[in-house]
Amino acid sequence: MIYFNSDYTEGAHPLILERLLETNLCQTVGYGEDEYCENARNLIKKACGRNDIDVHFLVGGTQANTTVIASILKPYQAAVSTKIGHINVHETGAIEATGHKVIGLECKSDGKLSAKAVEDFYNAHWNDVTHEHQPQPKLVYISNSTENGAVYKKSELKALSEVCKKCGLYLFLDGARLGYALASPENDLTLNDLCEYCDVFYIGGTKVGALFGEAVVIINPALKEDFRYNIKQRGGMLAKGRLLGLQFETLFTDDLYFKISHHAVKLAFKIADALTENGVKFLSTPISNQIFPIFTNEVIKRIEEKYLISFWEKVDEERSAIRICTSWATKEENADKLIKDILEIIKEK
């Protein structure tokens, strides 16, 4: 059985394990105050082209989303997301558990939130005479790439940023799959752009080569104060914080983070192109490392005999979309095998 169901099916990039091995018995202080973390923070600042940002390392995505959002909002304030936003549907109410409503706005099938949707919602809140009886929108949450694999264009992010600034909303970008977004042929954003347009974002490690870890980048000075208290309170302050430092040090040395992201996207496109050429339709245009081809349920059953994939959604009575995920760890030979097998199954039918 070969896994294409997600981008966290293997351990870590070999260079990371190597680095863990070579530093294993070095002694350091805990909680992210060691030299490796310091070095990693500096490498990320350099990659962002900014010295005035704060960088913190957290273990996972739910933790990063929860810690950031809860650190920003006042009790009566809400986060605005798309309806399918990860914080709105796939974190077991982690945000609500910190006391805040997540407001899920309608979005297109690409899962992107538009500047207009945000502005309209903001205006609707403040124009309503009963606004004090409703949670106050204060933070906009987006994912890049989105839950459906799309990536934001610079113009879109800029527009969102402008609306947020105009409305006094904070813009927070969930970058669990940021590497794969930046590696998309559609992408025209840089880390430096993210620093310009977002108040806070994070660079995902868990899905992009690390054992685990997300690097939170805080740009807005108002959001920097006492962030470590928040990390500790939300259970995210790793005793051996060095492990996070060592991993991000490795990922941001010699552009490793970008190289392995490109590898994943290249293979996703190889698969997508082969399927497209053979008449397969997609739920949304393939853009990054997640692609969503549509097959008959019978074909899917056959694919699942050899491959682990994710069921995504029913399209009609006979057909469904599945998600195929590539990653830094995907072997080209497995991608080729998958293509070959799918095309064979299709032809048989």
Place this chain on the structure above:
Amino acid sequence: MIYFNSDYTEGAHPLILERLLETNLCQTVGYGEDEYCENARNLIKKACGRNDIDVHFLVGGTQANTTVIASILKPYQAAVSTKIGHINVHETGAIEATGHKVIGLECKSDGKLSAKAVEDFYNAHWNDVTHEHQPQPKLVYISNSTENGAVYKKSELKALSEVCKKCGLYLFLDGARLGYALASPENDLTLNDLCEYCDVFYIGGTKVGALFGEAVVIINPALKEDFRYNIKQRGGMLAKGRLLGLQFETLFTDDLYFKISHHAVKLAFKIADALTENGVKFLSTPISNQIFPIFTNEVIKRIEEKYLISFWEKVDEERSAIRICTSWATKEENADKLIKDILEIIKEK
């Protein structure tokens, strides 16, 4: 200016004030453990035809909703409501502030939640392989009358109750306007039925003759334990709890609660019938003390010169629905005046 904008524009039914006056200097213990509260609890048990229920008095609706829901759910569990449910839109995230997501299901314009919608959602949750990544539905919240003035039929409530029992969900009925629901010509439910079908519900006083106060009725024995700790923690334990006892004593003596509710509904129908006869359309069929006639924006502007009403929603570019509310305190002469004035305005146009 005459007010038809809500059902809480006056003080209390005169008999309540009288009772407060005559007991004013009697000394009692605090926190709802006095004789007046005890007597009120017994009167409500009698009205419900049940001795095995617990009755607690809270000050207001947000408090009642929050205290009940937070007392029932485990941290990872969610309340299921309609999209327009009061807890989902008009309590400034009070439920989320206790850590729980409110899941807003689609509903018809009447604002009722169907048994089928609940069952489908429940099944969707448990059939999803990632269900542990989503808040677990555990409580169903409905309002009777609904936010849009509709009332549940016995068959509908029974069906909801059966689905809830089957799925292990608790059924909670918000009765802020329960008096007006029970007084509707559409109604075929009794307080005894509510005890049969709900796990917990409350009998609204604030909008039905009291200065303030909601009587929470807990039927499910599993939900009774330590409820007073919850009340205290959520800020709902009134020092002079007697005030709540005295009010509900009065409302449940000589059927006062039902008589004044009927008065309100009778006047709402008088207005609705007169408008209907003159060709006015409604957003939804008039059913209880809230009615939602549709007028051109110009007509609305004219009405607002003399009357305070609630803007409800835009129907199209030229027309909108308003809400007209009657209550225990509405004077028939004012209802007549409103009818006369509206009909005049309409004719002029």
Place this chain on the structure above:
Amino acid sequence: MIYFNSDYTEGAHPLILERLLETNLCQTVGYGEDEYCENARNLIKKACGRNDIDVHFLVGGTQANTTVIASILKPYQAAVSTKIGHINVHETGAIEATGHKVIGLECKSDGKLSAKAVEDFYNAHWNDVTHEHQPQPKLVYISNSTENGAVYKKSELKALSEVCKKCGLYLFLDGARLGYALASPENDLTLNDLCEYCDVFYIGGTKVGALFGEAVVIINPALKEDFRYNIKQRGGMLAKGRLLGLQFETLFTDDLYFKISHHAVKLAFKIADALTENGVKFLSTPISNQIFPIFTNEVIKRIEEKYLISFWEKVDEERSAIRICTSWATKEENADKLIKDILEIIKEK
């Protein structure tokens, strides 16, 4: 049985009931935006000698404490109180339920918090290398009069205020019994002083003549924004907000609030003086409307045959302190009767 167990055993001052009666059928908008509330706010501003303060009306003390504290603190920040502070022991964890630790500092038997205790604790926090692993102190909570009936002197409050300002801590004064504190012969504070020294405080109505109600006064501009959202979220926004306005209007007309407070303290001192003259000792010097005489357990049993009092604490195997509370409603003849009966019981032994 005559009640001296607390200061909330009766209804409201007759003038308040009169006012409720005379306005009962006037129509107003809800949620504290009516004219009575507006007028009450202005009267309180006048009594405080300040126009630049915000005044909000809440129903009860737990609600006021919770809403104020939760509106101020960031998630990782804590409230600092005395060990016996009301928020630390008698609110069923209401503050913790909003996510914040209450840190209870040692105090003398009077229940007052000293400027030195606050400063020492603040310094200990910031000098500890692991301070990020501890909740950050940010708000100081005091009660005036305290839980043990003492009142703050102007010099003490000033010192606390200075330490708080120096340390960047907010000073919040719980005035559930503020009337009785200001009426104490020990008192040298005015409402205007409270505005000078506190960031926020409240003027208790529930225990001082009202049916219910606490008037929160916010002085620090940084704490004013969006306070009404907080009130709504915490369940404290009374639909018929007018009831709070009408009560505080009455209390702050013709100095009623101060006059009835003086009445209570005068009677407490009458009782205390009579007991002292007859050799009775007190747990702490009588200062306001709560006094804590010490009797043998046998004497207490005898007193309890005719009077409801509060057991306070064991002094030794044979003796205990009780609390005797007077209020705006205490009749002088009852105080005289109590004195007479206690002295008789003592002499018999």
Place this chain on the structure above:
Amino acid sequence: MIYFNSDYTEGAHPLILERLLETNLCQTVGYGEDEYCENARNLIKKACGRNDIDVHFLVGGTQANTTVIASILKPYQAAVSTKIGHINVHETGAIEATGHKVIGLECKSDGKLSAKAVEDFYNAHWNDVTHEHQPQPKLVYISNSTENGAVYKKSELKALSEVCKKCGLYLFLDGARLGYALASPENDLTLNDLCEYCDVFYIGGTKVGALFGEAVVIINPALKEDFRYNIKQRGGMLAKGRLLGLQFETLFTDDLYFKISHHAVKLAFKIADALTENGVKFLSTPISNQIFPIFTNEVIKRIEEKYLISFWEKVDEERSAIRICTSWATKEENADKLIKDILEIIKEK
């Protein structure tokens, strides 16, 4: 500079890194549902001699404490700890952030909580007429070894367990340093005993050979349901859950967990014995891998020139206690060097 300041200054036991390397490119499903986790769970069940327990892997201690406690308590219930309990002082209010008060009882300098202290507090709560105004004690939290390095005797744990059962309290044991407790010469407990006496406990990995990870063992069937929802909500569900499985698999193969714990305690005693023989006093008797010798401040300053240790507490104006921690990774040569250097410094003085 050699580190003796804590037991988390290195990476992981070499066998763990080896195992990570050899499985690195194997593909698994996420979130702890892989074979490595399954195997690790079985190994722990075997080590506990119980098949009827649930085992879950979390990343860190704050997370484990928060997730367990929040999963058990109802909103108005509190955790009872010692005054110096980790959850009471060193988790930035993480427990309170989930809504629960931590009640810190007085304890001896060893940091152990006695059965009597728990029972007395429980009785005091329920005998107080105002108990509904106080958080209800429901869970007892202890650490083994304690924050001050002591270990519970079987008789002590049995007594605590019996009191908890009698009072309807849950007993939760924080085993962040459980390996070192079980390796103490004072210890007479087994993992099987912990299953008998506790409702839930955890086996610490972070401080005992793992990169990170705590294995939560749930014995009480009432606490097992839906625990994974809690893990996800609190941010503790590691995407690559396999990493936790692989580590605990290794630690519970060939008794590695116990062997490396013994190594640490052996070296701690070597240091303690050498110091004792030379007249050094300790804050509390050395019992496990944390020892607390007392030196003059001058001596401490000299020690700190070559060694990183933890300042613990001031003993008097001239002397303080420090904490010296050994671990699975401590080299015997470094322990010897420390002894030699300290003895030299002492003699010079």
